[in-house]
Amino acid sequence: MKQRIYDTRQQAIVDFVPLVDGEVGMYVCGPTVQSAPHIGHLRSALVYDQIRRWFTATGHRVTLIRNVTDIDDKILDHAKAGQESGGHEQWWALAYRVERQFTAAYDAIGVLAPTYEPRATANIAEMIALIELLIERGHAYQATDGTASVYFDTGSWPEYGALTHQRREQMEDAADSEPVGKRDPRDFALWKAHRDHEPVSASWESPWGRGRPGWHIECSAMATRYLGDEFDIHGGGLDLRFPHHENELAQSSAAGHGFARHWLHNGLVNTGGQKMSKSLGNSLFAADLLAAARPIVLRYFLGSAHYRSVLEFSENSLSEAAAAFGRIESFVQRSREALRNGSVHQVHVADSGAGVSVASWQASSGTLDGGEVPASFAAAMYDDFAVPQALAVLHNTVREGNAALDSGDLDLVKVRADEVLAMLDVLGINPLDSVWQASGDDENELALSALEALVAGSIADRRAARAAKDFALSDAIRDRLAAAGITLEDGPTETRWSLT
DSSP states (O other): OOOEEEETTTTEEEEOOOSSTTEEEEEEOOOBTTSOOBHHHHHHHHHHHHHHHHHHHTTOEEEEEEOBBOOOHHHHHHHHHHHHTTOOOOHHHHHHHHHHHHHHHHHHTTOOOOSBOOBGGGOHHHHHHHHHHHHHTTSEEEOTTSSSOEEEOGGGOTTTTTTTTOOGGGSOOOOSSOSTTOSSTTOEEEEEEOOTTSOGGGOBOOTTOSEEEOHHHHHHHHHHHHHOSEEEEEEEEGGGIIIIIHHHHHHHHHTTOOEEEEEEEEOOEEETTEEOOTTTTOOOBHHHHHHHSOHHHHHHHHTSSOTTSOEEEOTTHHHHHHHHHHHHHHHHHHHHHHHHHSOOOOOOOOOTTOOEEOGGGOOOBTTBOOOEEOHHHHHHHHBTOOHHHHHHHHHHHHHHHHHHHHHTOHHHHHHHHHHHHHHHHHHTOOTTSGGGOTTSSOHHHHHHHHHHHHHHHHHHHHHHHHHTTOHHHHHHHHHHHHHTTEEEEEOSSOEEEEEO
8 A cells, every 4th residue: 555645735645655765754843942841742742753653664764853942032031031030040951951851751652762853052053054055045145234144035935935825925024033134024034143132152153143043944954964955754733834844945945955855744732622822821731741641541642633633632531531542451451361361372463454564563462462453454544644543443453352352262362462462553552562661561560550441431431421411320330340449539620539
């Protein structure tokens, strides 16, 4: 099957053909490390982790570059505000501290480390060289007020607006710098002259004078340094399409680079029906989410929607995700125990129709070996990484596996269990993977995880019964848990449980 992807620039689903057969080069815009990571950052990183894992599963060698913007107006402003409040943290210390928070959050939800993670401050020379090339080619100019600032001349590039399909005269003025010194208010900053109120440490020497790079030039320089003048995929959040990605495309193309062959953009996050934003005060920070749910459940939730769609978060999202994942985890545990205790010969997992092997990701899981994903799962992933459809295949396979367990057909249990593990490996949510277990393949950890998942499912069922005013069923669920030594305590917004 051919890999199909939605190319934002072409506004269509197209065949993906890598620049080099068997290899995929991806550049993903990483965080501006000004403040703690939130759910939007986690969702975006996870989207490209899923895509990367699928490319790897289909036999590609993936080079993923995810940058860190560690010099920016907002970083300097946050550091200054902290110092004015009595703190002593320098801008570069703030940036590094926040970068570590991002790394910890990514690690917690199983996002694989990028092939390389360049910092903007380590690539200043490459940015200066790219700006010099743009000046030489007639697409950039030094500020007309005599300062060291340099701007991209949007009027010099007829294709400006090609990514977002806008006409230049309809675009808003560039807000990344003061309009003083620009030929046109829509021109954007490539190099920003050092200002007296900014720390000297946040500036570098250049042919135009002391200053620092603009935001957009950073990604163009880092992408081409580590992936070449042309590469396969540029990804990022939908909110980056304009002006950031539009400006990246313009300046890189004007420099004569092929740049990204395909543009992918993930959808944003809504909370309570509203787009998440700091101004609305509805940001969901990574630390709070990780405190509210097991990391593997959080990963399941964040990766459950199609990458291009809006991810809706509500107060029930994590409990519903826990219940759904709990059904998967329960089957993994049940099948594992049945195959350990039963008598079953080793059956190689999928038939010839499956076609995507993940044998290289086999988990150390007793008699469960992993293998090939079902053909329908592969078809979903080949179709623009349709994870919701892939999850439907996963849950259906779990149901078939549970039916096989109930009927005592251990041969079929083995087949379905291996298919389930193969799909979980591709999605990065295999509960048997040591990344989710503090002590590796620990029986107590696995038992506790299974118990948490089962109780979460029962609580979700009880909530649904109460919403439907089926109080007899609600009480029956509570009594069944009580008989097993589990006490429920209903609060204003959630139900807590404990062992008695």
